[in-house]
Amino acid sequence: MNRVYNFSAGPAVLPEEVLKEAADEMLDYAGTGMSVMEMSHRSDRFQRILDEAEQDLRDLMKIPEEYAVLFLQGGASQQFAAIPMNLMQNRVADYIVTGQWAKKASEEAKKYGTVNILASSADRTYSYIPDCSDLPVSEKADYVYICENNTIYGTKFSSLPNTKGKILVSDISSCFLSEPVDVTKYGLLFGGVQKNIGPAGTVIVIIRKDLIRDEVLEKTPTMLHYKIQAEAGSLYNTPPAYGIYICGKVFRWLKRMGGLENMKQYNEKKAAVLYRYLDESRLFSPTVQGKDRSLMNVPFVTGNKELDGKFIKEAEQAGLKSLKGHRSVGGMRASIYNAMPIEGVEALVAFMKNFEKENGDHV
Numbered sequence: 001m002n003r004v005y006n007f008s009a010g011p012a013v014l015p016e017e018v019l020k021e022a023a024d025e026m027l028d029y030a031g032t033g034m035s036v037m038e039m040s041h042r043s044d045r046f047q048r049i050l051d052e053a054e055q056d057l058r059d060l061m062k063i064p065e066e067y068a069v070l071f072l073q074g075g076a077s078q079q080f081a082a083i084p085m086n087l088m089q090n091r092v093a094d095y096i097v098t099g100q101w102a103k104k105a106s107e108e109a110k111k112y113g114t115v116n117i118l119a120s121s122a123d124r125t126y127s128y129i130p131d132c133s134d135l136p137v138s139e140k141a142d143y144v145y146i147c148e149n150n151t152i153y154g155t156k157f158s159s160l161p162n163t164k165g166k167i168l169v170s171d172i173s174s175c176f177l178s179e180p181v182d183v184t185k186y187g188l189l190f191g192g193v194q195k196n197i198g199p200a201g202t203v204i205v206i207i208r209k210d211l212i213r214d215e216v217l218e219k220t221p222t223m224l225h226y227k228i229q230a231e232a233g234s235l236y237n238t239p240p241a242y243g244i245y246i247c248g249k250v251f252r253w254l255k256r257m258g259g260l261e262n263m264k265q266y267n268e269k270k271a272a273v274l275y276r277y278l279d280e281s282r283l284f285s286p287t288v289q290g291k292d293r294s295l296m297n298v299p300f301v302t303g304n305k306e307l308d309g310k311f312i313k314e315a316e317q318a319g320l321k322s323l324k325g326h327r328s329v330g331g332m333r334a335s336i337y338n339a340m341p342i343e344g345v346e347a348l349v350a351f352m353k354n355f356e357k358e359n360g361d362h363v
């Protein structure tokens, strides 16, 4: 077996320990004689997997009792519709557009009401987070929406926007469990788990219970009505059972790693190795500066498309996989989620230094 360093933005690297445990339990989960994949979601054994996963997530994120945790299907993108359907009582919502995911979410919301774009960083290819300290928040806004870590562009909100008392809704898909978060600052947090927690197909919604309403927009599909999902304990229909089981394992792995405070320190240390080199390199440049830099997704370019292509190809051959940047930014992107060991980042930087030495005459 030969594991590579996988820098994919998602689905992405998972902790080796978790994959090994899952492999060990594939044919016989905890003496049940079956895989979790084959297990009824109405069984006591599965209920325990779900309850433990929820409790471990609550412990890690210090989620207060006033918030519900839902394990749903449909990915993060389905929530782009579910959120306005459940929360747009006045049919007005404010969006801060810091990248493609926030833009897509805002466009989905436009189907249901008036969407105001409070701020955007589209003018410079979303390479920064706009100043959100004094935004023209709409008087009637049902919520203010952000995408907290911008997976494609490598930016992250270093502080939350001033929503002037309005509910904050945040897409945390690509920074989920990468650092501690004060859940009480939000009305709703959600994320697809395939970036930092588990296999694609599961999305986690953390919602303040008073926002789980009977009254939602007319014709909201049953599956997208938070109240129905919450009352059924995420078991209205068959949940993404195997995905939830893997998420539970990752939560326990994070607890063994010392929780989110430790994870943050480790992620800062890892990202610093890469950013420090990018800041001094004469060949590679980071596309994001200063406090807006993501700890999870690090885009960089050489400024020469051919050279970018050569780098990606040679890196692949050296076991450094999926470094191609998103087409809207070009160049490269290293996604260095929780499960990427520091050795992977060090191997990448060593490879880049060598590549710079060999190709430095291009600058």
Ligand SMILES: *Cc1c(COP(=O)(O)O)cnc(C)c1O
Pocket: 010, 074, 075, 076, 077, 078, 101, 147, 149, 150, 151, 171, 172, 173, 174, 192, 195
């Ligand atoms: C990947 C991603 C999405 C889309 O997730 P899907 O589960 O594929 O719908 C949305 N938001 C962010 C921040 C992402 O990184």
